[in-house]
Amino acid sequence: MIMSVFHNWLSGIAGGNYFVYIKRLSANDTGATGGHQVGLYIPSGIVEKLFPSINHTREQNPSVYLTAHVSSHDCPDSEARAIYYNNRFFDGTRNEKRITRWGRGSPLQNPENTGALTILAFRLDEEGKDCSAVDIWVCxxxxxxxxxxxxxxxxxxxxxxxxxxxxxxxxxxxQHAPVNHKYAIPEDWQQRFPSGNEIIQYAAGHYVKKSDDPDEQLIDRRRVEYDIFLLVEELHVLDIIRKGFGSVDEFIALANSVSNRRKSRAGKSLELHLENLFIEHGLRHFATQAVTEGNKKPDFLFPSAEAYHDVEFPVENLRMLAVKTTCKDRWRQILNEADKIPQVHLFTLQEGVSHTQYREMQEAGVRLVVPSPLHKKYPEAVRAELMTLGAFIAELTGLYADLP
Structure with missing residues (x-):
């Protein structure tokens, strides 16, 4: 029933005069870090586009109100406020635009929704005036x-x-991100779309070399590889879009092709980066997609599939690492992937979790591995319990130092 409602909502938004803003809620957005943020971050340029009347310095902190309706949750409508904090031009230093006052009970302000994919659909004014309403869906x-x-x-x-x-x-x-055209991609990629591994291997020549820290390296490498993926995607798709389509079937075929390619990249990119970093930093004892009980296939098994199935290998020396770009709700999918390992590790790029989410993971035997630059986005009380990628690699290289 809910899925049907969601599909209908999406169809209505896609067919109407709406501007959508999509992101995953961070711990700062929802208040899970305990900070004093004023709510969901929305870039200044978007606020400026949707509310042109406040884009001036004729008066201090001009603002306009709009109705905020949440279609995904049962909560009352609120009167949100788009405001330009232009104090820098008067008696202060602040110079930013925000949308505030999402309302008591809004899912945007619930720490348990940290990591949730969220869509804000702003209904555009036909005459280009201020947007008067926003419809929200928090997955x-x-x-x-x-x-x-x-x-x-x-x-x-x-x-x-x-x-x-x-x-x-x-x-x-x-328009997922500004396409960076500084890369001179291989000529044969203009005729065919390269594999994810090919893009990563090419990207290796463009990584920032200033750090030997695997946590910082991962963040940098993902960024560079994603930039190159977007550039190659634009090369293969943009001209087709500009020329238009002869039929609906042609449009759907291209849309499906783009979607499938993006899903394929998302599923393997992070694992490939981790695999390369493991080897680069001396962690060579691991297996990918090894089979455990019930034909389960964890992302990484340490030190090997053979050791996992060897009754004489010490169970306390086995490790499993699952890889999830986001871990909200999805962390439960990894609990039964390696029955012999009581505590499993989960690598994620999610920007924070709530206290409740973290304690649930902890009680289920899940240890979070998070790149160190993202630790500040987690509640202060749990930061010390997060494991960095560097610490994970160091622990395992030491553990398996005597293996052949």
Whole structure:
């Protein structure tokens, strides 16, 4: 029933005059870090586009109100406020635009929704005046998130997607991020779309070399590889979109092709980066997609599949690492992937979890491995319990130092 409602909601938004803004809620957005943020972060340029009347310095802190309705949850409408804090031009230093006052009980302000994929659909004014209403959907399950990501590709924590609803939800938007044209991609890629591993190998020549820390390296490498993927995608798709389509079938075929490619990249990119970093930093004893009980296939098994199935190998020396770009709700999927290992490790790029989510993971025997630059995005009380990628690699290289 909920999925049907969600599909209908998306169809209505895609077919209407809406501007959508899509992101995963960070711990700062929801208040899970305990900070004093004023709510969901929305870039200044988007606020400026949607509320042109406040984009001036004729008066201090101009603002306008709009109705905020939440279609995904049962909560009352609120009167949100778009405001330009322009104190720098008067008696202060602040110079930013925000949308505040989402209302008591809003899912945008619930720490338990940290990591949730969220869509804000702003209804555009036909005459280009201020937007007067926004309709909100905060995904409550992986199934709902899959509906969106099947169309637009993986929504990586920390990235923002915005644009005309018809384009974004039609699956052919290339506006996930500004395309960086500084890379001179191989000539044969103009004729064929390279594999994920080929892109990563090519990207290796463009990584920033200043750090030997695997946590910082991972963040940098993901960024560079994603930039190159977007550039190659634009090369293969943009001209087709500009020329238009002879039929609906042609449009759907291209949209499906783009969607499938994005899903394929999302599923393997992070694992490939980790595999390369393991080897680079001396961790060579691991297996990918090894089979455990019931034909389960954890992302990484340490030190090997043979050791896992060897009754004489010490169980306390076995490790499993699952890889999830986001871990909200999805962390439960990994609990039974290696029955012999009581505490499993989960690598994620999610920008924070709530206290409740973290304690549930902890009680289920899940240890979070998070790149060190993202630790500050987690509640202060749990930061010390997070494991860095560097610490994970160091522990295992030491543990298996005597293995042949």
């Amino acid at each position: 409550a399950s992986p199934d709902e998130e899959d509906v969106i990501e099947t169309v637009i590709g993986e929504v990586i924590p920390g990235t923002l997607i915005s644009g005309a609803a018809g384009q974004i939800l039609g699956g052919l938007t290339l």
